[in-house]
Amino acid sequence: MKTAVKVKEVAPTIAKKEFAARRASFISKLLPKSVAFITSNTEHTRSNDTEFPFRQSSDILYLSDFPEPQSVLILSNIEGMPQFSMVVRPKDRTREIWTGRRFGPEGAKSEFNAEETYTVDQFPKLISDFVAKADNVYYRFGRNSEFDAVFNAEWLKASRPLLNPEALCHEMRMLKSGPELDLMRHAAAISAKAHRQAMKACKPGMKEYQIQAVLEHTFLTEGARSPAYGSIVAGGINAVILHYVENNHELKDGDLLLIDAACEYRGYASDITRTFPINGKFSKAQREIYEVVLNAQLKAIDVAKPGVTLLQLHETASLALREGLIELEILSPHMKDLESEKKAVEKAKGKKKGGEPLCLKDLYMHGTSHWLGLDVHDVGTIGTRSELAKTMPMKAGMVFTVEPGLYFDPEDERLPKRYRGIGIRIEDDVLISKKGHEVLTSGVPKDCAEIEKLMAGK
Numbered sequence: 004m005k006t007a008v009k010v011k012e013v014a015p016t017i018a019k020k021e022f023a024a025r026r027a028s029f030i031s032k033l034l035p036k037s038v039a040f041i042t043s044n045t046e047h048t049r050s051n052d053t054e055f056p057f058r059q060s061s062d063i064l065y066l067s068d069f070p071e072p073q074s075v076l077i078l079s080n081i082e083g084m085p086q087f088s089m090v091v092r093p094k095d096r097t098r099e100i101w102t103g104r105r106f107g108p109e110g111a112k113s114e115f116n117a118e119e120t121y122t123v124d125q126f127p128k129l130i131s132d133f134v135a136k137a138d139n140v141y142y143r144f145g146r147n148s149e150f151d152a153v154f155n156a157e158w159l160k161a162s163r164p165l166l167n168p169e170a171l172c173h174e175m176r177m178l179k180s181g182p183e184l185d186l187m188r189h190a191a192a193i194s195a196k197a198h199r200q201a202m203k204a205c206k207p208g209m210k211e212y213q214i215q216a217v218l219e220h221t222f223l224t225e226g227a228r229s230p231a232y233g234s235i236v237a238g239g240i241n242a243v244i245l246h247y248v249e250n251n252h253e254l255k256d257g258d259l260l261l262i263d264a265a266c267e268y269r270g271y272a273s274d275i276t277r278t279f280p281i282n283g284k285f286s287k288a289q290r291e292i293y294e295v296v297l298n299a300q301l302k303a304i305d306v307a308k309p310g311v312t313l314l315q316l317h318e319t320a321s322l323a324l325r326e327g328l329i330e331l332e333i334l335s336p337h338m339k340d341l342e343s344e345k346k347a348v349e350k351a352k353g354k355k356k357g358g359e360p361l362c363l364k365d366l367y368m369h370g371t372s373h374w375l376g377l378d379v380h381d382v383g384t385i386g387t388r389s390e391l392a393k394t395m396p397m398k399a400g401m402v403f404t405v406e407p408g409l410y411f412d413p414e415d416e417r418l419p420k421r422y423r424g425i426g427i428r429i430e431d432d433v434l435i436s437k438k439g440h441e442v443l444t445s446g447v448p449k450d451c452a453e454i455e456k457l458m459a460g461k
Contacts, residue, residue, distance in 0.1 A: 036082075037139040038137045039171075042074075043069075062173075067089070077133065090125070090129065094108075179434075198264075209253070211238055211252050237261045240424040243425075257280075259279065261276065262278075272378065295323075313372045316372055321341075325363055400435065403432075406431075411426065
């Protein structure tokens with residue numbers, strides 16, 4: 004068994020000078036005489052007067068690391084105007100007693116290096132002052148309704164061209180710096196430890212949410228304040244639901260458990276899926292399907308290097324899945340590639356209902372990869388559904404997932420009975436390096452024998 008990657012005792016961080024360098028790079032990409040306004044996320048009501056935990060806009064985290072709501076970054080290359088200004092909430096002793104300390108304008112200056120800082124009530128005048136001197140204005144509507152209303156009223160008066168600041172920021176976010184990768188490795192190590200703990204704890208009779216508690220307890224204990232997304236803990240036939248989140252069923256002897264769960268650390272996401280037997284031993288049918296998925300994942304990871312595209316990874320994984328399913332006599336030999344599959348489907352048209360041939364898309368209905376970073380489905384392009392994502396040659400510093408799966412509908416009579424109800428996905432986070440790739444989440448076993456050995460306490 005591979006030695007697990009340990010969580011570092013001293014957690015990594017990003018220095019202020021890197022945020023300053025990012026802002027300078029962003030400003031250098033603006034058209035001449037431009038100003039960009041980047042708004043925070045909104046706070047969302049959970050019920051009555053309680054709120055969901057606030058999570059800052061990833062773009063504000065990327066450019067400043069400022070954590071508070073009701074904030075705006077203003078970045079400009081207009082002569083005579085500050086290059087970096089911030090709009091923040093004012094200091095308010097009464098509100099801080101109830102909801103926590105605020106940095107305020109002075110703290111935004113001293114801690115986040117803003118040249119000028121303003122309170123939220125000054126935002127309308129700031130828009131007017133900057134826009135009056137700008138030839139181009141960058142703003143993204145739809146991120147914060149409070150700021151949208153204020154900005155729209157002021158911008159309409161000036162009638163300036165409107166551009167999207169996210170196009171510039173998201174291009175920068177695609178390539179991760181060394182400190183960013185250290186944070187992502189740290190998040191991956193925490194998540195890997197959580198998955199190992201879940202494997203060790205799992206036994207028949209437990210509830211899915213008890214395994215969820217093991218995972219998220221580990222996240223918090225290791226310093227990750229939250230999951231990167233809703234934890235999926237799916238036992239038995241629940242695993243054929245791709246985004247299953249109920250997590251309230253009993254784990255049964257003889258079933259598999261699919262866990263898709265990972266933490267976010269200082270804004271950076273990890274993303275891991277493992278599938279394993281609840282009783283610690285794969286059945287023959289489970290092992291057969293598992294080995295097909297694992298082989299597809301390993302082959303897709305193996306081709307990852309600079310210049311390769313996500314489409315090539317998806318095609319590699321899909322071909323391996325097809326070959327494995329044909330060998331198990333689940334798919335017809337006529338389904339050896341996408342073209343022959345289309346011909347078989349066309350030939351079957353007009354036959355009686357239920358006579359449609361079984362296709363790979365019936366068993367594998369999602370893409371193999373998506374980008375990863377400050378968002379779990381990261382910026383610019385999302386997964387293999389995006390044409391740009393499919394064909395963008397990968398460069399060193401890009402991070403993405405590789406997550407093939409097979410999902411056998413328990414009611415699909417075209418499937419051999421022994422496989423019905425099995426759902427398996429295996430997912431790792433992969434970094435493109437100068438010469439090849441690095442699997443950031445290698446700290447969780449995925450070989451059948453290694454999983455069984457860990458679950459047996461050996």
